[in-house]
């Protein structure tokens with residue numbers, strides 16, 4: 001009952017439009033509190049006397065956080081653009097710098113955000129007045145008087161924070177926000193700064209390490225591309241001890257089994273780094289699957305001769321977001337991507353049958369050479385991995 005009385009009293013005290021025009025922002029803010037049944041119990045400015053040493057010290061401390069935030073944002077922008085980001089194998093020079101790329105951009109961006117947040121919190125704690133207010137809650141939507149007085153109240157709150165006369169803090173906050181915004185912009189525009197189409201038809205998104213012309217010329221064609229298993233041996237060791245066991249033969253796989261394979265050329269033996277590097281290229285891993293004999297299979301148009309008997313080779317890079325589709329369930333012939341549970345059917349050209357992926361896993365054309373080793377007959381006939389605007393399939 002007393003709440004209703006108070007609300008109706010407040011309504012009766014409401015000023016007219018003309019009266020409001022004559023009111024100062026402070027009066028409007030006070031009116032806003034009254035109309036909202038807010039009682040300000042205490043409002044103590046942090047620095048009642050302006051310009052004291054304590055106040056300047058507090059101001060420098062807050063500005064320090066913002067400047068540090070701006071510094072880390074600047075380092076982030078420089079690292080994002082200029083740090084060597086292209087893959088290097090552990091044995092290659094420059095690997096240490098490459099390995100630091102993600103930690104450096106992650107740490108600098110994170111610290112920049114963190115320090116900006118700390119600066120804002122420090123400002124609130126050091127400069128906002130200590131205020132205790134009590135408000136009675138009431139229902140209904142706000143009318144014109146409420147809206148105008150609330151705006152005035154917010155403006156007064158802004159004044160109370162004393163930000164208007166704190167040039168150092170405003171400038172440092174502006175600098176930090178500006179550089180931070182630059183960093184966010186660099187993130188968004190990064191894809192445009194680095195041109196993924198450098199190389200035209202041979203751009204990295206179109207071809208993989210299985211492309212024949214990645215090897216040496218032999219006569220009118222190119223050297224063989226074998227299907228290689230990862231034995232765990234490094235390049236130096238393979239060159240020293242020989243290549244026994246790294247090239248895959250049909251009899252190496254039991255029916256209803258799977259092996260992950262990578263491209264291997266005899267010319268790779270000239271360079272241990274290349275032997276290591278090929279295992280790390282993100283678009284080359286392939287699942288070589290041997291189906292059970294007599295399995296009912298549907299072949300994809302244009303890929304009818306890509307398989308060799310019961311052996312099928314599919315890209316291991318999920319067409320949803322690029323995770324490795326590492327799981328092969330022999331009972332159902334399903335290939336499962338553990339990231340978001342997409343499933344592909346090995347007996348139907350690895351077409352997606354469940355989950356978010358919408359495209360089949362690309363199939364590698366394979367055969368067996370006259371020595372009995374699996375070889376690739378060419379690259380995939382479409383781009384591997386997730387979709388992008390320019391791809392047609």
Ligand code: FES
Nearest residue numbers: 318320321337340
């Ligand atoms: S990356 Fe494979 S389902 Fe999402």
